[in-house]
Amino acid sequence: MxxxxxxxxxxxxxxxxxxxxxxxxxxxxxxxxxxxxxxxxxxxxxxxxxxxxxxxxxxxxxxxxxxxxxxxxxxxxxxxxxxxxxxxxxxxxxxxxxxxxxxxxxxxxxxxxxxxxxxxxxxxxxxxxxxxxxxxxxxxxxxxxxxxxxxxxxxxxxxxxxxxxxxxxxxPAEHYPDFAVLRGDPSDGLPGVAGIGEKTAAALVTRFGSVEAMLEAAAAGDDGFPAGAAGKVRAAKDYLAVAPAAVRGxxxxxxxxxxxxxxxxxxxxxxxxxxxxxxxxxxxxxxxxxxxxxxxx
Incomplete structure (x- = not known):
């Protein structure tokens, strides 16, 4: 324990x-x-x-x-x-x-x-x-x-x-930190990605897994994103490039x-x-x- x-x-x-x-x-x-x-x-x-x-x-x-x-x-x-x-x-x-x-x-x-x-x-x-x-x-x-x-x-x-x-x-449990990074977590001071709420964050994690994979897919123009989400991910790329390492144990x-x-x-x-x-x-x-x-x- x-x-x-x-x-x-x-x-x-x-x-x-x-x-x-x-x-x-x-x-x-x-x-x-x-x-x-x-x-x-x-x-x-x-x-x-x-x-x-x-x-x-x-x-x-x-x-x-x-x-x-x-x-x-x-x-x-x-x-x-x-x-x-x-x-x-x-x-x-x-x-x-x-x-x-x-x-x-x-x-x-x-x-x-x-x-x-x-x-x-x-x-x-x-x-x-x-x-x-x-x-x-x-x-x-x-x-x-x-x-x-x-x-x-x-x-x-x-x-x-x-x-x-x-x-x-x-x-998936292993990707909960990716979900938290996208959605944001006020208790830890994580701003999240503007315009992406809990449902969209879950959908993105289900589709791509890690935030790193999402960034690659967004940069490559992958059409697997929910409407408008790829642009929001690209706009937050500086935050998303570093935030996962701050959240993961x-x-x-x-x-x-x-x-x-x-x-x-x-x-x-x-x-x-x-x-x-x-x-x-x-x-x-x-x-x-x-x-x-x-x-x-």
């Missing part, structure tokens, strides 16, 4: 009130929510391996160079990611709790969690489940990789394989071998108990322990 950690702790932060606090008064709603949601996933799906994948660079330079508007709407005045004041301090504490459990975390300088997930899913041979609210990762869906999409919440988790992606969006992130086993016993039990008391999250820690025990059968 590969978890988009930021996606989960942001979801937890907004789902639970910030009146959930530690004994010293600091908010711990994101920590509690992350642990409770993770416990629910582990209990239901029973993975034997688990990794929290981290955004060590939420807006990598290589993506901004390709598409300057990439996530630009989420940049704070100081150039960092816009994170709620009450969430930021919870993240290091959450990572310390995960470390005390012995739950694996993985990240790489210059890369987003999406890239970490894509690399780990690609290089493995076991069945993989990807937990994310980012639809770009639907591209990873194969007979071996299932995307557990959290867009409607953990309770209404969508289990998406390649056939499900095709049925839901009308495009990287498969070459330099990651060491990760000890990602879901161990029955916490790695640092005394420190975990200290953190549980300090943060006032004893019930969430116990719930996680119970979930891990359930996964072990």
């Amino acid at each position: 590969l978890v988009d950690a930021a996606g989960l702790y942001f979801r937890a932060f907004y789902a639970l009130p910030d009146t959930i606090t530690a004994p010293d008064g600091r908010p711990v709603n994101a920590i509690r929510g992350f642990l409770d949601m993770s416990a629910s996933l582990i209990e239901r799906r029973r993975p034997t391996r688990w990794v929290a994948c981290l955004d060590l660079d939420w807006r990598p330079a290589f993506r901004v160079e390709l598409v300057p508007s990439y996530k630009a709407h989420r940049v704070a005045r100081d150039g960092s990611e816009e994170i709620p004041d009450l969430l930021g301090p919870q993240i290091p504490a959450l990572l310390e709790v995960l470390g005390a459990f012995g739950l694996a975390c993985a990240g790489a300088d210059g890369f987003e969690a999406d890239d970490v997930i894509a690399t780990l899913a690609h290089r493995d041979t076991d069945p993989v489940e990807v937990v994310t609210g980012d639809r770009d990762l639907l591209a990873l869906a194969t007979d071996r990789v299932t995307v557990l999409y959290t867009g409607k919440g953990i309770a209404k988790l969508e289990e998406l394989g390649p056939a499900d992606v095709l049925a839901k969006y009308g495009v 990287r498969l070459d992130v330099p990651l060491d071998v990760i000890d990602d086993a879901l161990y029955l016993e916490p790695r640092h039990p005394d420190r975990l108990d200290e953190l549980a008391a300090e943060l006032g999250i004893t019930s969430s820690v116990q719930r996680m322990k119970k979930a891990i025990a359930t996964a072990h059968g």
Whole structure:
């Protein structure tokens, strides 16, 4: 199970009130929510391996160079990611709790969690489940990789394989990024191609596959385009030449071998108990322990 950690702790932060606090008064709603949601996933799906994948660079330079508007709407005045004041301090504490459990975390300088997930899913041979609210990762869906999409919440988790992606969006999973580039995605600051909406984007992907193939066909005067679409593709050729590389998850992130086993016993039990008391999250820690025990059968 590969978890988009930021996606989960942001979801937890907004789902639970910030009146959930530690004994010293600091908010711990994101920590509690992350642990409770993770416990629910582990209990239901029973993975034997688990990794929290981290955004060590939420807006990598290589993506901004390709598409300057990439996530630009989420940049704070100081150039960092816009994170709620009450969430930021919870993240290091959450990572310390995960470390005390012995739950694996993985990240790489210059890369987003999406890239970490894509690399780990690609290089493995076991069945993989990807937990994310980012639809770009639907591209990873194969007979071996299932995307557990959290867009409607953990309770209404969508289990998406390649056939499900095709049925839901009308495009092969591997070409979902091409579809997103054409249609646009405001959440990532992707402008899309003017005049091309969801239906036309799906039709183009079905006909040509990749954006690169569309550009070649449009330049060659291929008559397989819907009316007017070839001109729109040609007009957006500069954007289309670079955007796919900004959207697709990287498969070459330099990651060491990760000890990602879901161990029955916490790695640092005394420190975990200290953190549980300090943060006032004893019930969430116990719930996680119970979930891990359930996964072990």
